[in-house]
Amino acid sequence: MTIVKLFLIGSLVTSAFLVNAQKYTTVSSSISFFSDAAIEDIKAENTKALSIFNVSTGDVAFSIPIKDFEFEKSLMKEHFNEKYMETEKYPKATFQGKVTGYSSSLTEEQIVTATGKLTIHGVTKDVILSGSLTFSEEKIEAKSSFKIALADYKIKIPQLLWQNIAEEVEVSLNFIYKPI
Amino acid sequence: MKIVLSFFLITFYTLGIAQDDLLGELEKSEKLTSEFTTATFKGTRLINGQTIETKSKGELEFIFAHRFGKVSDGIYELFGLDQAFVRLGLEYGLTDRLGVGFGRNSVDKTMDGYLRYKLLRQQSGAKSFPVSITGFGNMAVRTSPRKQDADFDITLEDRIAYTSQLLIARKFSSSFSLQLMPTFLHKNTVDGSIETNDQFALGIGGRIKVSRSIALTSEYYYRINVPESNPYYNSLGFGIDIETGGHVFQLVMSNAQGLTERAFLTETTSDFFAGEIHFGFNVTRTFQLKRQERGN
DSSP, X not given: OHHHHHXXXXXXXXXXXXXXHHEEEEEEEEEEEEEXXXXXXXXXXXXXXXXXXXXXXXXXXXXXXXXXXXXXXXXXXXXIIIIISOTTTOOEEEEEEEEESOOXXXXXXXXXXXEEEEEETTXXXXXXXXXEEEEXXXXXXXXXXXXXXXXXXXXXXXXXXXXXXXXXXXXXXXXXXXXX | OXXXXXXXXXXXXXXXXXXXXXXXXXXXXXXXXXXEOOOSSSSSBXXXXXXXXXXXXXXXXXXXXXEEEXXXXXXXXGGGTTOEEEEEEEEEESSSSEEEEEEEETGGGEEEEEEEEEEEOOEEESSXXXXXXXXXXXXXXXXXXXXXXXXXXXXXXXXXXXXXXXXXXXXXXXXXXXXXXXXXXXXXXXXXXXXXXXXXXXXXXXXXXXXXXXXXXXXXXXXXXXXXXXXXXXXXXXEEEEEETTEEEEEEEXXXXXXXXXXXXXXXXXXXXXXXXXXXXXXXXXXXXXXXXXXX
């Protein structure tokens, strides 16, 4: 019995160390999106997103608080939260998945893909995001940009406003990670 | 054998958790922040009166409001549409909490100027507060009748009235907001046989959102110290708010025709329940004069 207990504790401790040693978390982040429409371009930026990246397994997750997108016009921010994203109901956009195609020993920028589940406005979709990773001493920089079709995530645009908002928006992510 | 098995099981189990719960870990590392409640109402006006909302810093709002004649006047007056009173107004956000505005209403040819300040803001999260409270104060000058038309020697002082209001609102949910409006109004000169210089009223109003862009609103002002000989009615109104981009359209039905506090609070001559209802609308357009600084 004591041997079992010892093993239990031993394996718990080792696996915890193993996992922690490979995990990186964001020290800074920037998410922006851009909607290119006939009358008015709309862009917003968010620096409050968080992410965790496990370098040894490639597992990655990020979480973006919707209310922290900042716009040029304060009315845009109000409409974005109240009418389109329904932020009170769906406060976050999240992603959980796996990054493949990198080697943590290389220092130049590497093109990678992340496969996983992206949740926006309460709707979860399987997606493949392409981006890049740059490893340097004690720091990893991740970048990605992709397009989101609003209809895929059930984000409705009122008819009267169709000319104000594009049906697809371009999203850019930028994370800088350090070990936990 | 058992021991080896449990070792593997445990290792896989813990590794498994580590893989699956990155999002859970993120959640744990998030700090609990507090959030101010936004968009308790769509505009700075509920029906005729004010809401707790102020314009954000650098925003200029143009308000064009219209009240027609009485529906009960019938087909000859096209249910009141032949007659119309207008208020043109501007409101500007000096800061996110302090607003200044002025306007002119064709009822009694009244000019009004006002300030409003968000004293307390409803918030939730780490720090929470249940209501938003805005202080509102205005001064209105009725420029009608002209000196030569008046039946007594009228001075500028006689023409002035002041309003002080506390607007207390709570957004109970994204679709339901309620507001109370204790109000004090002072008129420099009154007909002492029907009213007093100092008048008190308590207003109640609210909105129910029926879709993302449409809300139903209502507002009622109960006057507290009304002499028995007073011929006026308490003002009551119902409306529909329709929001499209930078515009808010408010279609209203009210027994009041005036659009300054003095006029609709203390001099409403129509009886809502006798069908003496005035149709009208408020149309607002917001312009962003100064760009928001990016939050970093």
